[in-house]
Amino acid sequence: MKEKIKNIFVEGAISPTKIAESIAHHQSKTKIGAHAIFLGQVRADLIDGKTVSAIEYTAQTEIANQVCHEIREAAFSKYELSCMHIYHSHGQVKAGEICFFVFVSSAHRDPVFNSLSKLVNDIKAKLPIFGKELFEDQTHQWKVNQ
Amino acid sequence: MKEKIKNIFVEGAISPTKIAESIAHHQSKTKIGAHAIFLGQVRADLIDGKTVSAIEYTAQTEIANQVCHEIREAAFSKYELSCMHIYHSHGQVKAGEICFFVFVSSAHRDPVFNSLSKLVNDIKAKLPIFGKELFEDQTHQWKVNQ
Amino acid sequence: MIIKVRYFGQLQEVTGKSEEHFELTLDTTASLRRFLKTLYPKLGTMNFKIAQDNKITSDSSPLKGQLIDLLPPFSGG
Amino acid sequence: MIIKVRYFGQLQEVTGKSEEHFELTLDTTASLRRFLKTLYPKLGTMNFKIAQDNKITSDSSPLKGQLIDLLPPFSGG
Numbered sequence: 001m002k003e004k005i006k007n008i009f010v011e012g013a014i015s016p017t018k019i020a021e022s023i024a025h026h027q028s029k030t031k032i033g034a035h036a037i038f039l040g041q042v043r044a045d046l047i048d049g050k051t052v053s054a055i056e057y058t059a060q061t062e063i064a065n066q067v068c069h070e071i072r073e074a075a076f077s078k079y080e081l082s083c084m085h086i087y088h089s090h091g092q093v094k095a096g097e098i099c100f101f102v103f104v105s106s107a108h109r110d111p112v113f114n115s116l117s118k119l120v121n122d123i124k125a126k127l128p129i130f131g132k133e134l135f136e137d138q139t140h141q142w143k144v145n146q
Numbered sequence: 147m148k149e150k151i152k153n154i155f156v157e158g159a160i161s162p163t164k165i166a167e168s169i170a171h172h173q174s175k176t177k178i179g180a181h182a183i184f185l186g187q188v189r190a191d192l193i194d195g196k197t198v199s200a201i202e203y204t205a206q207t208e209i210a211n212q213v214c215h216e217i218r219e220a221a222f223s224k225y226e227l228s229c230m231h232i233y234h235s236h237g238q239v240k241a242g243e244i245c246f247f248v249f250v251s252s253a254h255r256d257p258v259f260n261s262l263s264k265l266v267n268d269i270k271a272k273l274p275i276f277g278k279e280l281f282e283d284q285t286h287q288w289k290v291n292q
Numbered sequence: 293m294i295i296k297v298r299y300f301g302q303l304q305e306v307t308g309k310s311e312e313h314f315e316l317t318l319d320t321t322a323s324l325r326r327f328l329k330t331l332y333p334k335l336g337t338m339n340f341k342i343a344q345d346n347k348i349t350s351d352s353s354p355l356k357g358q359l360i361d362l363l364p365p366f367s368g369g
Numbered sequence: 370m371i372i373k374v375r376y377f378g379q380l381q382e383v384t385g386k387s388e389e390h391f392e393l394t395l396d397t398t399a400s401l402r403r404f405l406k407t408l409y410p411k412l413g414t415m416n417f418k419i420a421q422d423n424k425i426t427s428d429s430s431p432l433k434g435q436l437i438d439l440l441p442p443f444s445g446g
Binding site: 186203204205206208209210212234245246266270271272273274275276277278288289290291 | 298302348363364365
Binding site: 040057058059060062063064066088099100120123124125126127128129130131132142143144145 | 375379440442445
């Protein structure tokens with residue numbers, strides 16, 4: 001399934017309403033039997049007595065979208081997927097809000113389980129996205145993925 | 147995390163709006179960093195020239211809720227989860243609509259991936275729920291899980 | 293002992309009813325299974341589990357429940 | 370050759386700028402890395418990848434891009 005390169009970035013948080021609309025769009029695709037969704041949510045981590053109030057995301061968007069496209073194509077080749085949707089926030093996302101949305105669909109459940117964690121791990125490891133954790137006192141630190 | 151036995155059954159389809167509301171409820175839980183969601187959707191399978199138009203679900207609800215409670219408690223013991231929500235349709239669900247919703251949340255992503263497939267597989271295997279596949283010509287057959 | 297037997301899923305079609313009462317003295321759920329298969333020969337070809345008082349039990353379990361459920365293969369999700 | 374170098378994430382804080390231009394003749398990205406670490410000693414302690422014309426390249430790659438991006442560790446998701 002060759003597709004053109006999509007822009008995965010959305011400004012600010014990803015709203016639950018957007019997620020619901022994305023789910024609802026699949027009701028006409030009646031060969032689908034299973035969906036799996038991953039949502040990344042900004043944590044209010046307590047670090048040295050200061051609480052993270054938001055993360056500000058920047059990215060090298062051209063590379064990020066290109067690498068995401070390659071990850072997407074590899075997943076379509078490897079797993080029996082009907083649909084795949086990937087969005088990541090750009091700019092500021094408050095603690096408690098959603099910053100990352102991966103949505104896969106298939107006729108059956110195994111492909112969605114197998115592809116979901118692979119996609120999330122690959123995207124976190126390979127896309128040049130940079131999170132700046134903002135504290136309530138206006139200081140910050142740079143997020144480090146585990 | 148001991149809880150009382152919950153009723154997992156909802157009449158008819160599970161709407162995308164309900165899913166969005168469930169996601170939105172977690173925005174105040176700022177220790178959560180990762181959510182994973184499984185959605186079962188009724189497929190319009192073509193069987194011997196006839197198309198499934200809906201599934202009618204019945205269940206031995208007392209046993210189903212009790213067994214689901216045990217599955218839930220085992221998952222809370224085994225995985226580092228903050229939240230877990232499980233819903234299954236009762237009654238009629240049309241092709242393209244959602245009949246099964248499993249939602250897990252954690253500080254980090256590994257527990258949600260590991261628990262989600264385990265929960266879905268256990269629920270499908272162990273809960274006395276019976277799907278009657280209704281065809282467009284008013285005939286039916288009994289669903290068999292793979 | 294009077295027991296209430298409920299049929300679920302396609303077993304309602306096989307027996308033509310959703311529930312019925314019996315006055316029976318039988319030792320195990322295996323005995324009940326044989327009794328019902330004699331009454332409804334079509335049950336003979338079907339797989340089903342037996343629950344007593346809302347607990348799924350094995351065929352070697354003593355028959356002591358007052359509410360018996362016949363559960364065909366599960367197909368939720 | 371005139372190249373444009375862009376700094377991402379915390380590298381903007383280390384260098385104090387988001388981008389700049391250089392006129393340079395260097396053979397590999399490793400040479401560019403050494404040049405920039407000399408110019409900005411604080412870069413010496415930092416991990417970063419180098420992309421040329423929107424492709425992440427290894428340190429042994431010939432330096433031929435006109436757009437160079439310095440990318441600190443990724444932390445999306």
